Amino acid sequence: MVLTFPLLVIRVNTTEKIVTWRWENLLYMGLGSFAVSLVWPMLIARSRAGRTRNEPQRKEESAPPQKGLARWLKPGAIDSRAVLALKVLALFAALIYPLVASIYQVNIMASALIYVGLGLGLNIVVGMAGLLNLGYAAFYAVGAYTYALLNHHFGLGFWTVLPLGGVLAALFGIILAMPVLRLRGDYLAIVTLGFGEILRLVLENWNAFSFGPSGISQIERPGLFGMAFTVASATTYIYYILLGVIAITIFVTARLQNSRIGRALVALREDEIACQAMGIDKTAVKLTAFALGATWAGFMGVIFAAKTTFINPASFTFLESAMILSIVVLGGMGSVTGVVIAAFILQLLPEYLRFLADYRMLLFGLTMVLMMIFRPQGLISTENRRTAYPMMDKILAAGNK
Amino acid sequence: MERILDVTRLSMDFGGLRAVNAVDLTIGKGEIVALIGPNGAGKTTFFNCITGIYTPTEGDIHIQLPGSPRLRLNGMKPNRVTEKGLARTFQNVRLFPSMTTLENVMIGCHCRTRAGVLGAVLRGAGTRREEDGMVEKAYGLLQRVGLEKSWNEQAKNLPYGAQRRLEIARALATSPFLLLLDEPAAGMNPQETMALKDLVRRLRREFDLTVLLIEHDMKMVMSISDRVVVMEYGKKIAEGTPAQVSADPQVIKAYLGEECDA
Numbered sequence: 001m002v003l004t005f006p007l008l009v010i011r012v013n014t015t016e017k018i019v020t021w022r023w024e025n026l027l028y029m030g031l032g033s034f035a036v037s038l039v040w041p042m043l044i045a046r047s048r049a050g051r052t053r054n055e056p057q058r059k060e061e062s063a064p065p066q067k068g069l070a071r072w073l074k075p076g077a078i079d080s081r082a083v084l085a086l087k088v089l090a091l092f093a094a095l096i097y098p099l100v101a102s103i104y105q106v107n108i109m110a111s112a113l114i115y116v117g118l119g120l121g122l123n124i125v126v127g128m129a130g131l132l133n134l135g136y137a138a139f140y141a142v143g144a145y146t147y148a149l150l151n152h153h154f155g156l157g158f159w160t161v162l163p164l165g166g167v168l169a170a171l172f173g174i175i176l177a178m179p180v181l182r183l184r185g186d187y188l189a190i191v192t193l194g195f196g197e198i199l200r201l202v203l204e205n206w207n208a209f210s211f212g213p214s215g216i217s218q219i220e221r222p223g224l225f226g227m228a229f230t231v232a233s234a235t236t237y238i239y240y241i242l243l244g245v246i247a248i249t250i251f252v253t254a255r256l257q258n259s260r261i262g263r264a265l266v267a268l269r270e271d272e273i274a275c276q277a278m279g280i281d282k283t284a285v286k287l288t289a290f291a292l293g294a295t296w297a298g299f300m301g302v303i304f305a306a307k308t309t310f311i312n313p314a315s316f317t318f319l320e321s322a323m324i325l326s327i328v329v330l331g332g333m334g335s336v337t338g339v340v341i342a343a344f345i346l347q348l349l350p351e352y353l354r355f356l357a358d359y360r361m362l363l364f365g366l367t368m369v370l371m372m373i374f375r376p377q378g379l380i381s382t383e384n385r386r387t388a389y390p391m392m393d394k395i396l397a398a399g400n401k
Numbered sequence: 402m403e404r405i406l407d408v409t410r411l412s413m414d415f416g417g418l419r420a421v422n423a424v425d426l427t428i429g430k431g432e433i434v435a436l437i438g439p440n441g442a443g444k445t446t447f448f449n450c451i452t453g454i455y456t457p458t459e460g461d462i463h464i465q466l467p468g469s470p471r472l473r474l475n476g477m478k479p480n481r482v483t484e485k486g487l488a489r490t491f492q493n494v495r496l497f498p499s500m501t502t503l504e505n506v507m508i509g510c511h512c513r514t515r516a517g518v519l520g521a522v523l524r525g526a527g528t529r530r531e532e533d534g535m536v537e538k539a540y541g542l543l544q545r546v547g548l549e550k551s552w553n554e555q556a557k558n559l560p561y562g563a564q565r566r567l568e569i570a571r572a573l574a575t576s577p578f579l580l581l582l583d584e585p586a587a588g589m590n591p592q593e594t595m596a597l598k599d600l601v602r603r604l605r606r607e608f609d610l611t612v613l614l615i616e617h618d619m620k621m622v623m624s625i626s627d628r629v630v631v632m633e634y635g636k637k638i639a640e641g642t643p644a645q646v647s648a649d650p651q652v653i654k655a656y657l658g659e660e661c662d663a
Contacts, residue, residue, distance in 0.1 A: 278508050
């Protein structure tokens with residue numbers, strides 16, 4: 001209360017040179033903190049109780065015979081058909097969305113989809129390989145500037161630059177990865193943070209190359225066999241492009257997770273020394289992780305530039321990197337579904353909470369704090385995920401005969 | 402006997418400390434050699450030098466396989482050493498805790514398989530076959546160490562003894578000719594230790610292995626090894642059959658201290 005006193009109670013009106021004392025705010029503050037102090041221990045106690053409740057259940061699961069209720073409590077026991085139905089429904093809703101929603105809504109959704117893509121890309125680096133990257137927006141910028149500059153100078157189209165942006169971003173990913181191969185944890189985070197800022201500052205100050213802080217405008221929207229679009233149909237078109245790219249991203253990440261390379265990434269996260277002792281080339285795996293992650297940022301950058309038709313360095317600040325990282329953390333490290341949901345929450349919530357304009361950042365922060373306390377593993381935890389190995393079913397079936 | 406591992410005058414310095422001091426060691430094919438010594442004698446450092454985690458300050462490490470040229474291991478990265486056929490376990494179990502038992506062993510197959518990013522995404526027939534082969538091999542190894550029932554459990558949820566056996570299975574998945582075990586029986590009860598002894602012997606037979614192990618459990622050392630090497634303060638102080646070593650006055654001195662005349 002003492003700390004917030006100058007902020008909340010005193011208001012200095014500079015135009016009329018008077019000081020207003022808002023004593024009633026002090027009362028609200030007091031009541032508010034009193035309520036929080038009442039509810040807080042209760043919530044903590046509940047979360048603790050939940051944890052102890054879960055322990056005996058876990059033991060039951062490992063016991064072989066499972067009948068009735070116990071089987072339903074098992075992770076992954078939810079009918080896979082229900083999950084499939086949900087997925088189909090989500091896809092269907094996504095496909096018809098532009099037909100039923102206004103162009104404004106479609107635009108918001110497209111922005112959210114960009115963050116889904118960025119989240120999924122960063123998820124490869126942070127979620128799977130455990131390499132904390134705080135400069136992810138730099139690769140996003142590489143993609144965006146690739147398209148903007150190539151379009152501005154050479155008139156190259158969207159579809160030509162899309163793969164180029166990915167490749168170039170991957171290249172930057174490798175350039176960044178080279179010097180940081182030996183680092184991990186906090187040190188790695190700091191270097192990547194620095195890298196992101198360096199790139200942004202270069203773009204801001206190298207006027208001859210990047211047109212500085214004023215940015216590049218009138219970037220072409222993507223075309224479809226030379227057809228001209230109105231603004232509305234262009235937005236819809238971008239939305240569908242994004243949907244397609246996201247579908248590919250999800251497919252690739254899912255495949256990657258359940259593969260030799262994906263397992264190597266996870267092994268690297270879990271124990272670096274054991275990983276090397278098992279014959280995994282640490283250097284190669286780290287480079288792969290950085291390059292893969294950066295590739296998606298590059299794709300998204302190109303699409304972003306094409307969508308907004310204007311970019312400047314202010315779009316690629318550290319705040320952007322932090323936002324993408326929060327998506328991954330909130331969603332649950334390594335979980336594709338979690339990241340998708342979290343991207344929508346973090347992007348759409350502030351958008352639809354505009355009527356609370358003054359408080360939305362406050363709410364945002366509060367949500368994050370609560371998440372960290374009550375569900376630190378993220379919305380969807382990958383803790384108990386099991387990969388299905390078709391070969392295993394064969395072996396077990398053969399063994400039972 | 403054919404010599405497969407040749408270590409000559411190996412030394413390792415950490416700043417002013419000489420952790421391993423001019424140690425010679427030769428291992429023949431099919432032998433089980435135990436490396437013993439008091440705490441801090443430099444046994445694990447010696448292991449780390451051989452497996453490439455440390456680059457030795459002086460001396461040479463060579464491997465010699467029948468039908469292939471003599472190969473110098475100094476300064477090779479750990480993953481390259483593993484590729485050459487030396488696999489190890491760790492003193493303090495280092496599994497991949499949140500991966501399943503099967504996946505832990507599958508990681509061991511990594512350096513014997515090839516599928517890359519493109520293969521992972523496209524998942525062609527070749528990649529699928531490789532993946533199936535990996536699962537099959539991993540499950541087979543789990544059966545060898547008696548962990549096949551818990552193939553789908555997370556490594557961190559396994560009991561301690563099982564984790565140790567899983568580490569051995571994971572090491573075997575790299576298809577080694579030389580297995581280096583760093584205190585495999587640490588923290589095990591006598592029954593488990595005896596079972597482990599039988600397991601190591603059986604694995605040697607089945608996989609045509611040579612084993613170098615660090616161990617503190619004297620019962621295990623005496624009953625399992627063909628040869629025992631004793632280290633103290635970074636130096637090799639004795640070498641011979643278990644019987645010879647246990648009668649060696651220098652070894653007794655190292656373990657029990659000097660006799661007092663007064």
